[in-house]
Amino acid sequence: MKFKRNERIGGIVKILSDSPNRIFTLSYFTQKFNAAKSTISEDILIVKNVFEKLKLGKVITIAGAAGGVKYIPKVSSEDAREFLSELCEQINDPERVLPGKFLYLIDIIYSPQVVSKVGKLFATYIDYSSADCVVTIETKGIPLALATANAMNLPLVIIRKNSKISEGSSLSINYVSASNEKIQTMSLSRKSLKEGSKVIIIDDFMRGGGTLKGMQDLMSEFKAEVVGKGVLISTNAPEKKLIEDCISLMKLVRIDAGEVKTIPNDEIIK
């Protein structure tokens, strides 16, 4: 089958954007579109231009034997600011405040459209160039972490709150969650993370940082190195968290019965 330039461009965009950060060789495209290498190279130049002009991220060429072309999702700062401002507006609804000053967020953090954008934001602000996988803890962080893993083209690892028979032998630690001051257990299947891995930790919400600290400690048990940490929302209080260098996309400034205020974290939007 023969393809016109227009059709090839459309096809290449679809293939690249469906698999962020995956390298496709020139030969892959020459075979798929039954076209010469020089033709495909020209197509790719046009594709690069499309992504740049529309601020959809970057398409880069990697030279050498294992070379090819890949798409790197990047969100522009205007786009990030607009998206996060809208999200804050949606969250700043007093009806979302639950007894105990908890914030009802699951409609937002389970929304496929929201999480896919958040995944691209984490991929924009966290350096994952050396990372081997994205790690989260069940349950509410999972959709965000999956979208992040997808944007970064990394496998996802999910820490369980109890060890599970269907995951084989596992390693457990105890930690104190600041939000309820209870000692809890988290555990991870031995098979699911190689020793010496470099990991990115993602979660939905950080108050004191107890859960993230627990995840970090569990990673040490696996001799894994945490090379990046991100949460969707962190609270302003307490100012001192149990962990450092965690990127948060939004700040929870205030929460009380009948009042909640979150703002985009301007420090990281660049």
Add this chain to the structure above:
Amino acid sequence: MKFKRNERIGGIVKILSDSPNRIFTLSYFTQKFNAAKSTISEDILIVKNVFEKLKLGKVITIAGAAGGVKYIPKVSSEDAREFLSELCEQINDPERVLPGKFLYLIDIIYSPQVVSKVGKLFATYIDYSSADCVVTIETKGIPLALATANAMNLPLVIIRKNSKISEGSSLSINYVSASNEKIQTMSLSRKSLKEGSKVIIIDDFMRGGGTLKGMQDLMSEFKAEVVGKGVLISTNAPEKKLIEDCISLMKLVRIDAGEVKTIPNDEIIK
């Protein structure tokens, strides 16, 4: 800014494929690309052709005031067969058999690349035209369900194994999981599902169907109607499941210490 036809085609493909099943108006594109309606209409015809020729799904035009154009993910039967056969090959590794005849699957069912394809497969084989949301139960089904919700452009609802303080008041039921014959609880936040909703249930694995039956019962408590059910793998034994009309993409034919055999479910690949 002005765009060439090539660039507009690339841009339209990116926008449509990033948001499956979402309607974009012609005006959205005329503004984005600073082009006339007639020009965009021609572009869209070419885009339709690209998707068709490359078997990437369908792009359809919706007439009327709320009209526009949308992308419907569809997987061709060759593509489905090839993908599922490769997945079975990966799964049919004796090292995956855990004590108690459990199957180690989390590397596969948490892989962003695998789940995004599985989501498109469920969107190909399950009729979701009347559905309001995708429902799953924590934890292992979540990535598959999120990818399905994304392909169907529906919100995701996650049933918890215990009720959570950060989700507000909830409704719980007890159910018997066939895999360990224990009575367990599942619960769902009242806010997260409207009465009378039509839902698609997605899970990773079905043996006796106890968990899916539980989810179905919980849906009745919400006066919700289950309009579709899908699991990645169902076992051949027991032949009689506690629920009916559940689509499974793969069949587990045999599992024993040192032996496991799964096959693509040819009945549904069409």
